[in-house]
Amino acid sequence: MSAITAKMVAELRELTGLGMMECKKALVETEGDVKKAEELLRIKSGNKASKMAGRTAAEGVVKAFISDDKKVGAIIEVNCETDFVGKDEGFGAFAAACAKAVVAGNPANVEELAAVVTDSGETVEDLRKAIVAKLGENMTLRRFVRYETEGQLAAYIHGAKVGVLVDFAGGDEQLGKDVAMHIAAAKPKALDASGVDPEAIETERRVAIERAKEAGKPEAMLEKIAEGTVQKYLKDVTLLSQSFVKDDKLTIEQLLKSKSATVNAFTMLVVGEGIEKKVVDYAAEVAAAAQL
Known part of the structure; x- marks a missing residue:
């Protein structure tokens, strides 16, 4: 078993938003595996998703x-x-x-x-x-x-930190801008369910089953509960199923249909997403220097 370090606890806290002792306990249970500890805490706390994604x-x-x-x-x-x-x-x-x-x-x-x-x-x-x-x-x-594209393109940049490029057909320029802005706000992972990472879907299914077990749900209900959770997850993360940010009575699919339009593809870039940024603790450096 690897030693549980303060850095590991801090990383898990950043991922889950949970307390230090909860994170440390989860790391002990998972023998220092941060990814497994995050999943364990999601099961126990009902925490919906990692906070790391948009950082x-x-x-x-x-x-x-x-x-x-x-x-x-x-x-x-x-x-x-x-x-x-x-x-x-x-x-x-x-x-x-x-x-x-x-x-x-x-x-x-x-x-x-x-x-x-x-x-x-x-x-x-x-x-x-x-x-x-x-x-x-x-x-x-x-x-x-x-x-x-044979259709047309639209882009939206939010504060220079989030950018979206959309390839769509039909509709008009305003529709393209609206869809691009929606993507920047709602951050879908894919156009529809076929584009979602199967591993992400399986993780949602596994977490739902374990959470249901913790809640004492009957064995016969576990698969049904898991399927319901997966479908809700897919609705949340696929563009066509999301509620339009400017009119939540419409899904994006309905909005596009009303304009006789389709989205062929989209890309969203978030500055720094996935890059680990070095954090300098100046107070710790001063304290350490004082010990020399």
């Missing part, structure tokens, strides 16, 4: 660019070290130039994007080096998605 763990911006005919577009995440630089106009302009370069150059990955020539005549990498030299921070092109 911003690195700085930077999301930018989008769509061609005039709305047929080709891209969305990109560009990272920097501090929020201060993330708000700099020059850094924002660099990220916007990168999004435009993705559309123009159609690179296969960020390595190829670095070599794309921008409107200024310089490559993306040249621009990156220049802005790094000016602002004094490292900057990285983390990820991008490019769409070409």
Whole structure:
């Protein structure tokens, strides 16, 4: 059994939002396996989902660019070290130039994007080096998605930190913007149930069964309870099943049908999602230094 460290307890608290002693006990029960401990706490507490998913763990911006005919577009995440630089106009302009370069150059990955020539005549990498030299921070092109469509594209950027690109057919420009804004707010995981990770569905099913057992439900009811939980989960995380944020009497599927429209695909990028950000505890550093 691995030693239960304060860092492990802190990580589990961040994931679940539960108390320190509860987290430590769960880690002891699961022999230091944070993932298993999170699942155990969800079963015991009824906690719906991880709080980690929407956490911003690195700085930077999301930018989008769509061609005039709305047929080709891209969305990109560009990272920097501090929020201060993330708000700099020059850094924002660099990220916007990168999004435009993705559309123009159609690179296969960020390595190829670095070599794309921008409107200024310089490559993306040249621009990156220049802005790094000016602002004094490292900057990285983390990820991008490019769409070409027979329909049309729409984008929505919320506070430079959350960006959405939607490929849709039918309807009008306003519908595309509304759907993109909804995605930024409701954060669906997939268009419909077919796009949801089977492992995530199985986890929901397993947690529901264990929770029902803890509550003393009869064995014969467990599968029915689990199926009901899974269906509710799918309704919550699939775009077409979600209630429209501007009119909760309509699902997105109903909204699209009323406009004779369909969504072909969408991408949402959240700045720093999945990146572990180093947290410096200055008080601890000072205390440690005092012991020397």
